[in-house]
Amino acid sequence: MITPDSPDRQYSTRLRTALVLTGSGTAGAYHAGVLRALHEAGVRVDLVAGRGIGAAGAMFAAVDGGQRLWEKDGIWKSSATARAYGWRRPLRFTGAALVAAAAFLCVPLVPVAFGVVAGIVGILLTMAGLKDASGALTSAFARWLDWLFSPDVLPTIIPRLVFACVLVAVATLAAGVAVDYLRQPARRRVRRGAAGWFVGAPLTADSLLDRCATELWNLIRGAAPLAAPARRELGRKYVELLNENLGQPGFRELLVVVHDMDARRDFVFALLADTERARFFARPAPDGGRQAEAFDLAAIGRDHAFDALAASLRVPLATDPQLVTLSAEGPWRGETHRLCDRPGSVARVLEEVAAAGVEQAIIVSAAPPAGRPHELSSGRGDLRGRTGEMLAAHETAVLRDAVGACQGRFAAIYLIRPSHNPLGPLDFAGVYDERSDRQHGVGELVDRGYEDAYRQFIEPVVAASGERIQVQS
Known part of the structure; x- marks a missing residue:
């Protein structure tokens, strides 16, 4: 393996290469654009790894399905993407009912x-010498006002309408709690207050997860008119497809990292080639519990492929975690754990990628570089915007630390990122950019990733390495 201290470090197709996709929410659109560029340029990738929304891109790229991400009717350029990470349905209905109550x-x-x-019109009529008309208008308005506030009209109707709206709001929240409870793939005891039971996390990743499941099934079934199976069975079929074709053109090894809130540790789900599998899953862990954190998707972890994707889309605090019942054959003995994404796990992803024998890494992130003086813009006042700002700021700082800490693990690390990205992780409907004074959409971020991949990696790195090879020969 080439050391980082080598004076002539350069990109080489002979080195084992990993593509690491990191980010949350709309970052998946940027990943899609980069994947398209790398696909067109024929860049060799042996392993794809991801965290957050990058796990979705990694799972599609691992089975040569990246087209489902960047095509016009694909996940990231479809108009349905604007509804991703929307407010939970009970909260939307409850909010509408409360707005109606306030209007009443x-x-x-x-x-x-x-x-x-009426008073202004009466004054104008009096000034014009039409006292009779002014008096008639005033009398008519007074009679209408007396009727309106009589006991049988507004004093009776308004309280009833307000009570009905509040009742609908409470019933909607209660129904939402019941439906969520019945639809949960797994259950466990949870200590919550009344507000936690009725309100819960404000956003949901279900629409984006459903779209990913649909596209994965379309990829697996091909032209066969088969109905989509249950999620766990879909995960098994995905693993079978990848495992049977691993080593074929377009198929790559896969690695996904999520966080276990209950065990307070990261879980690693991976499907690797036979030459790397035994060493990767047998390597010692700091606490001696490697089997408790590393799951082989080709073996005991085959039932958790879709669970890994679902957990990766769960943004901490903004969405509820994914409940996953772990295999009874493993060290967790059938326990049900809460899994979600951890924005600070980039360094862990790179650590696991290096443990899988990777010698050079291509990191893709939609987080722009750290800001400089005189680049301030207005802060976001909405809940989604403020959450996205904090998430984006955290990911930018974490990426810098992770790349710096992992320099010694690889012969070379290549970073593809935008110089400016006005879209926050939760801005799926687009956002107004003050710097360019125009609206930016998710589809545009796909194109930006495509351009940046050529400008930052393919042309200066891949093409340049090819030129050096020609000169040397």
Whole structure:
């Protein structure tokens, strides 16, 4: 293996290469653009690894399915993507009911506004010498006001409507709790307050997860008109497809890292070639529990392929974690754990990639470089925007630390990232960019990733290495 101190380090197709996709939310669109460029350029990739939304890109790229990500009707350029990570349905309905209740409470203010208008019109009529008309208008308005506020009209109707709206809101939350409980693939005891039971996490990744499942099944079944199986069976079929074709053109080894909230440790799900598998899963762990954190998708972990994808899409705090019942044959003995993404796990991904025998790594992130003086912009006031800002800032800092800490593990590390990305991780519907004074969408981020891959890696690194090989020959 070439050491990092080698004076003539350069990209080589002879070295075992990994593509590492890291990021959350809309970063998947940037990953899709980069994957398209690498696919067109014929860049050799032996292993694809991912965390967060990068796990989805890695799973598609591992089975030569990247087209499902960047095509016009694919995941990231479809109009349905704008609804990804939306508010949970019970919260949307409850919010609409509460807005309606507030609107009904404001109905008594409408006659006040009409009274102001009637008063102004009456004054104008009096000034014009039409005292009779002014008096008639005032009398008519007074009679209408008396009728409106009589006991049988507004004082009775408004409270009933407000109560009905509040009742609908509470019933919707209760129904949402019941539906979520019944739809859970696994259950475990949870200590929650009343607010936690009814409200829960504000956002849901279900729509994006469903789209990924649909596209994966379309990829697996090909032209056969077969109905989609259950999620666990879908994961098994995906593993079978990858394991049977590993080593064929377009098929690559896979590695995904998620976080176990209960064990407070990262879980590694991997499907590697036979030459690397035994050494990777047998390597010693700091606490001696390698089997408790590393799952071989070709063996005992085959049932958890889709669980790894689902957990990777769970953003901490913003969404509920994925409940996963671990195999009774493994060290966890059938326990049900809460899994989610950990934005700070980039260094762990690179550590595991190096343990899989990788000698050079291509890291793809949608997080722009750290800011410089005089680059301030307005802060976001909405909940999704503020959450995305904190997530993006954290990922930028973590990426810098991870790349610096892992320099000694690889012969070379190549980083592909945008110089400027106005889209936050949760801005699936697009966002207005102050710097360019225009709206940016997710589809544009796909194109940006495509351009950056050529500009930052393919042309200056891959093409240049080819030129040096020609000169030497």
